[in-house]
Amino acid sequence: MKTLVLAVIFAAACGETTLFDPMERQPKFKPFSANAFYDDGRAMRVPPAGTVPRERLTDRPEIAQGKDRDGHDVTVIPIPVTSELMSLGRKKFDIHCAACHGLLGDGVSPVAAKMSLRPPPSLLLLHNDSVGHFFEVISQGYGLMPSYAAELDAQDRWAVVLYLRALRRSQAVALAEVPADIQKQLREEPR
Ligand code: HEC
Incomplete structure (x- = not known):
């Protein structure tokens, strides 16, 4: 039974x-x-008239495509820059980009070391380094690099672009420009 x-x-x-x-x-x-x-x-x-998809941030091309109305790459991040956006960018960069472009964005990564055909470049010294170009590359992909639009919505993409700005600055900043307490910490760090 x-x-x-x-x-x-x-x-x-x-x-x-x-x-x-x-x-x-x-x-x-x-x-x-x-x-x-x-x-x-x-x-x-x-859907009721006026409904917009939750994922769509806006119809403004600066924000949605990284281009102004004449089709030129924007040169200033078009959404409010906050420390939350920066932390979001760091998180998303570390998850989605660092494996190929390196944690510092300098192109030093295990993937790059093994790729002979056009390895992921350093993102710190690009020929076109306008924020709009970065946004477009993440949205649509670039050559061998796929699009990350499915993983990152427009806000995430701007966050990554912002964090890349910080990474670039972090690699080329004079010690005197760093806040005093961090200067002290850096001087004490073993080289
Ligand atoms: C799977 C590896 C890989 C990942 C992950 C990746 N990339 Fe790339 N990326 C590449 C490669 C390879 C190229 C060079 C493509 C080419 O020249 O054909 C490239 C090129 C670029 C470029 C250069 C475009 C130019 O003007 O030369 C930018 C900017 C960029 N990636 C940003 C990012 C960002 C931001 C992320 C994360 C959202 C990311 N990539 C994730 C492999 C990757």
Whole structure:
């Protein structure tokens, strides 16, 4: 008897029986199917007027594409620059870019060391280093590099661009420009 009870439970768990109503078989309308409940007879509904996708930040091309209305790369980050944006950028850069471009963005990484055909370059000294260009590369990919639009929404991409600015600055800053307490810390660091 015990075996029979167990067998019934396992069979139910696999969704192979009609003893219980498995969730995947609940009544539902598939895309493009008919539904007499609505006047237009369609199951698919039209979003209310003025609805925008949550992922779309804005229609402003500076923010959405990194280009001004004449199609030129923007040279200033077009969203408010905050320390939260910087931390977000660091997090996303370390996750999505550092494996190839290096934690410092200088192109020193295990991937670069093994790539003979156009390895990931240093991002600190690029020919075109406008923020709009960086944004576009992340959005659309560049040569051998794929697009990261699926992983990073527009805000994440601007955050990464901002962090890249900080990385570049961090590699070329005079000791005298660093806050006094950090200067002290740096002087004490073994070389
Ligand atoms: C899988 C490895 C890989 C990852 C991950 C990667 N890149 Fe790249 N990236 C490359 C390679 C390779 C190139 C050079 C492509 C070429 O010249 O064909 C490149 C080129 C670039 C360029 C240079 C464009 C120019 O003007 O020369 C920028 C900017 C850039 N990547 C930024 C990023 C950022 C930001 C991220 C993270 C969102 C990222 N990359 C993630 C491999 C990668």
